[in-house]
Amino acid sequence: MKKLFLSFLLFILIAKNTYSAPCYGSKMPEKGQIFFGIQNYTVMKRYLDKDYGNIDSMQEFILISYGLLDWLTLDLKGGAGRIIHHSPIGAEKRYPTFMAGGYGLRINLYEKEKIKTVLGLHHISVHPYSIEINNTKYKAVLDNWQVSLLASCRFNKITPYIGIKFSRMDYINWIDGQRKLKKSEPDKNLGCVIGMDIPINKHLWFNVECQMIDVTAIATSLNFHF
Numbered sequence: 001m002k003k004l005f006l007s008f009l010l011f012i013l014i015a016k017n018t019y020s021a022p023c024y025g026s027k028m029p030e031k032g033q034i035f036f037g038i039q040n041y042t043v044m045k046r047y048l049d050k051d052y053g054n055i056d057s058m059q060e061f062i063l064i065s066y067g068l069l070d071w072l073t074l075d076l077k078g079g080a081g082r083i084i085h086h087s088p089i090g091a092e093k094r095y096p097t098f099m100a101g102g103y104g105l106r107i108n109l110y111e112k113e114k115i116k117t118v119l120g121l122h123h124i125s126v127h128p129y130s131i132e133i134n135n136t137k138y139k140a141v142l143d144n145w146q147v148s149l150l151a152s153c154r155f156n157k158i159t160p161y162i163g164i165k166f167s168r169m170d171y172i173n174w175i176d177g178q179r180k181l182k183k184s185e186p187d188k189n190l191g192c193v194i195g196m197d198i199p200i201n202k203h204l205w206f207n208v209e210c211q212m213i214d215v216t217a218i219a220t221s222l223n224f225h226f
Helices: 002-015
Strands: 034-047 054-069 072-086 092-112 115-127 131-133 136-153 159-175 178-182 190-199 204-212 216-224
Touching (some): 054 092, 072 115, 092 131, 092 136
Antiparallel strands (some): 034 054, 034 216, 072 092, 092 115, 136 159, 159 178, 159 190, 190 204
């Protein structure tokens, strides 16, 4: 079943462009188990294609991860986020905080003793409030996709991980109702991630994750299970 699922997932990735989101790390719930958490994801800079400049975003989420199988996890999140678009000439458009959400899957590819590898597919969509500048209405959506491959090794209580990821972060905006899609810079879709899970007690742990090359971003979360 695991091989069949992986084949189906590979077909989806080839058939459709997969586009950055937090990778969550390698700690996954067992079948029927639920993890909860609160997360901050701060994107300091993501360059857009051509002469569109760059964007940054801050997002706050409530997290729920459910173990569909011992090797397959469903990740869900809901919360709020904002977007700032920086044009090449220095002008900014600041879209105030409003709704954001995301979903994804993680697959435990290999696990033996302290070593673990995890394949992830995650998506985030941010829908801030619209703004009006000089009687012109601007609306924006941040569409953020990612495929990641992580490897972790448990040292005593701390579990650091490192990985690679393919991501795309599109800035979709409307100017007086006219839709424009501004893709992220295609030469920087491949990036790397470094993070770790730090236990606080038996049921509570802290996760921190840094993302580089494709995007400059950091994710932190406080997680627990019963």
